Amino acid sequence: MNVLMAGVGGQGIILASDMLSEVMMRYGFDVKKSEIHGMAQRGGSVMSHVRYSGNVASPLIPFRSCDILLSFEELETARYLAYLKEDARVIINSYRLSPPSVISGSRDYPDIIPIIRERTDRIYMVDGHAIAEEMGNPRGVNIVLLGTLSTFLEPEEGLWVECINFMLNEKIRSMNIEGFMKGRQVNIQ
Amino acid sequence: MKKLLSGNEAIAAGAYEAGVSFACAYPGTPSTEVLETIAKEYPHIHAEWTPNEKVALEVAAGASYAGARTIAVMKHVGVNVAADPLMTLPYTLIRGGFVLVSADDPELFSSQNEQDNRHYARFAKIPMLEPSSSQEAKDFMKEAIRISERFETLVMLRTTTRIAHSLGVVELDEASEQRAPALERHPAEWVMLPANARRRHPVIEERIRSLRAYSNASSLNITDMADTSLGIISSGVAYQYAREAFPEASFLKLGMAYPLPDEIIRDFAGKVDELWVVEELDGFIEEQVKAMGIDCHGKDRLPMCGELTPDIVKNVISGRDADPIREYALPGRPPSMCPGCPHRGLLWALKRNKCFIAGDIGCYTLGFLPPLDAIDTCLCMGAGINHAHGMSKVFGAGKEKIAAVIGDSTFFHSGITGLANLAYNKGAAVIVILDNRTTAMTGSQNHPGTGITIRGEQTTSLDLEKLVRALGIDWVRVVDPYDVKKTRKEIKEALAFVGPAVIISRAPCVLLKSRTVSGRVLYVDPDICTGCKVCIGLGCPAIEFADEKAHINDMCVGCGVCSELCSVNAIGGGK
Structure with missing residues (x-):
């Protein structure tokens, strides 16, 4: 499986892709993840490639x-x-920067x-900011x-929560688990 | 135990497991996290940020001479700074295992060039290992320490951004014991006078021959025979791309990329129909393979510029381009200085004074981008002061407005000697030291001016004003760059002064806890705003322009620079 996360420096993409990688390692996969640090963090475009399977060679996702x-x-x-496969799924946070x-x-x-739409019709919009602000x-x-992404993937809720607990310090755990659950409950259209 | 680690974290883990007790570095993308991980995770290893890479390599050499297992870590261009000790260190006897970690940056994600540092290993005649995953980054670090002690030589561990910053699953092991230090004297091997160095040179040549034999027998180099119609020799992350693109091909994967295992290469080449060498940047391996009289493809088809990808390797070797995917000219999103960055007001003020601005390496280099368009040169660490001096000397005092900007960390790295030269040779440029109390671009590392060590301990702090005066500069002013009007006035005075002038622009990086901005979001009164766009000229990501008016978004941290510039006082709140 190849999951690509995209956004802008400062949106927390690196942490989210770290968590996905941790979950998939614990689920039993070989995992590789690649992104760029440094200059690109300063408000620039950021993408993080997460790949998992029995054995991953390239840390970069090939095109298509x-x-x-x-x-x-x-x-x-x-x-x-x-990078998208034909009929790839695209989850979009409805947010414009x-x-x-x-x-x-x-x-x-x-x-x-x-x-x-020229590449795929499987587009899912999520208003992550509205949910996060409501909380x-x-x-x-x-x-x-x-949380929304997790509903598309195999591992069960418990493993995700276990990894969030493992990766975050105690003060912010419950707040983040609540956010994760809210994301899981999003009615995707 | 299994853990997900970046290549840099894995190198730190490898150092720990190898019994390394001494580690030093100057921060530089993509190498920075090696020392940060050591400082955070491995308290038994002494860790220090040094002011530059030459200092790091020499300090590390001292630690190795004393018997400690040691690493010095730097980005590719940092090795240029350390090249002087690097070239003679191989002549000297290494006691504690000693590894130089060089992190290259193909594609220039955060660098001024994309030099291929594998040439340094051959140039300095030292062995070089090249990991292709996080697991290998850890394993090869341990092997590098073993090779260093066995062959009494410095060893290079070379990574690239995609190895240093990619995460992979790593199996962790127990740590070896650290070596106890012992004072010894080896004048014939440590005092590099001509007579001694002359005797040591043949030792190096003999050592490289022994290392080649070692390379031929080493499990670092792996032959994997499959479909023999295509044979690929590769190393580092390029190997993974080639594997991805041609899973059925035969592979010779080189973990030891210098000296090359000539017998293994000859043997492999003899068994495959078509031979390719797949490597990023220069044809380092390919040229040596060809020098052995072996015909192969490589840089005749593969690009020498930028990083490789699985798609590039696949398309080039197969000779078929995949159907192009339609691309759109989307608005770009280049990196920019943060909202509230203290550099912004200072660069704006210099620009308003119509200065030519020699730049340097740091966040302020981003002032190059529109709308500020404020940086006129950027070459390497410490070059800006010297550019400004050279230019102003040619024009003569008072003829052109020549300034240079340099960050505090960059100044300590290699600006001090330039400033001494400027004073000594009666220069007349205006030098602005952007003192934001940190090494910001690489993620806020401490340096000799902050009074805090890598592990957060209090220490002595270099006094910039006193240092600048001691170098022979009499005209020194300290300004608050958020006070743009005053700053602009001081710059004007500095430009009018006949002789070298230094302005210390002092405000903590806006990402530091000690920042002096309020954090409150400013607002634009749309009834007052005339849409003149002066504030837009700051290039602040928090100021947007729509419907003929400026608007301030929630990225604003209330630095107030825009409100100072606004001639109709339309911007309020904040401070």
């Missing part, structure tokens, strides 16, 4: 091989279409849904989206 794209920001979804050219008014924020944890969007 991604099973699920979890996107934290609408525009970012459209950057990685070359304007890039510099849009901020300065020189370009419009593009409508990306028609572009994605009073606006920074917890990543864990909400991870």
Whole structure:
């Protein structure tokens, strides 16, 4: 399985992809994950490749091989279409963060849904920000989206919770498990 | 026990398991997390941030001479800084196992070039191991320590960004015991005077011959025969891409990439119909294979620039391009300075004073991007001060407005000698030290100016003003870059001064707890805003422009620089 997470630096993509990797290792898979740190963190585009199977060679997902794209920001979804398998599933956080050219008014924020439809019809929108804000944890969007992603994957709820407990310190555990559960309950359309 | 580790974390685990007791580094993407992991996870290993990589390699050499197992860690361009000791260290006797970790950055994710540091191993005549996964990063570190002690030589462990920053499953083992230090004297092997060095050179040549024999017998190099119509020689992450692309092919995977196992290569080449060498960047292995008289494909088809991917390897070797996937010209999202970054107001003020701005290596290099367009040069650590001096000397004092910006950590790394030169040679450039109290670009590491060690202990802190004055600079001012008007005025005075001038722009990085911004979001009064776009010129991600007005979004941290610039006072709140 190849899962790609996409978004903007600071959205918590690295932590979410770490958690997915931990879950899949404990589930018994070989796992590799790759992303870029450093300069790209400063508000730039971020993508994280997570691959798991009996034996993973490349840490990068080859083109046309991604099973699920979890996107934290609408525009970012459209950057990685070359990775998608035919009929790949695309989960999109309905959230727009304007890039510099849009901020300065020189370009419009593009409508990306028609572009994605050229590759796949299996598009699922999730309002992660609304859910996270309702819980009073606006920074917890990543864990909400991870919850939604988890409903597409084999491991059961208990293993996910075990990994969240393992990876987060005590103070923020219950808040994040609540966010994860809310994400699992999203009625995907 | 199994654990998911990045290549860097695995190197740290390997150092621990190998009985390493001394580790030092200067932070640099993609190598930084090796020392951070050691400092956090392995309290029995002494860890230190050194001011630069030359210091790191020399300190580590001292530790090895004293008998400790030692590592020095740096990014690829850091090895250039350490190249002076690197070239002579192989002449000297190594006691405690001594490994140089060099992390290369193909594709330049966070670097100024994409040099291939494998050449350094051949240049310095030291063995080099190249892991292709996190598990190997750990295992090869341990093997590198063993090779170092057995052959009494420095060993290079070379990674790339995709190894250093990728996560993989690693089986952890027990740690070996650390070596007890003992003071010894080996003047004939440690004092590199011509007479001694002349005697040591043949030792190196003989050692490389022995290492080649070792490489031919080593389990680091693995032959895996399958379909013999295609044979691939590869190493590092390129091996994984080739495996992914051609799972049925025969492989010679090189864990020891220098010196190469010539007998194994000859044997493998003889068994396959078509031979390819798949490697990122230069044809380092390929050229040596060809020098053995073996015909193969490699850089005649594979790119020398950027990183490889499974798709590039597949398309090039198969000679078939996959159907292109339609691409859209989406608005880009380049990295930018954070909202509230203290560099923004300072660069804006320099720009307003119409300065040519020689830049350096750090977050402020991002000031190059529009709309600030504030950085005019960026070469390597410490170069900016020297660029400014050279240029202003050519023009003569007072002719052109030449300035340089350099961060505090970069200044301690390699700016001090440049500033001494500027004073000594009667320069007239304006040098701004962007003192944000950290090494920000690599994720906030301490340095000799912060008064805190890598493990969070209090220590002495270098006094920048005193240091600058001691170097011979008399005109020194300290400014708060959030006070843009005052800053602009000070820059004007510095430019008017005949002689070298230094401005220390002091405000903690906005990502530090000690930051001085309020954290409160500012707002634009739409009835007052005239849509003049002066604030947009700051390039702050928190200021948007729509419907002919500026708007401030919730990324704002209330630094107030935009409100100072606003001529109609439309921006309120915050401070």
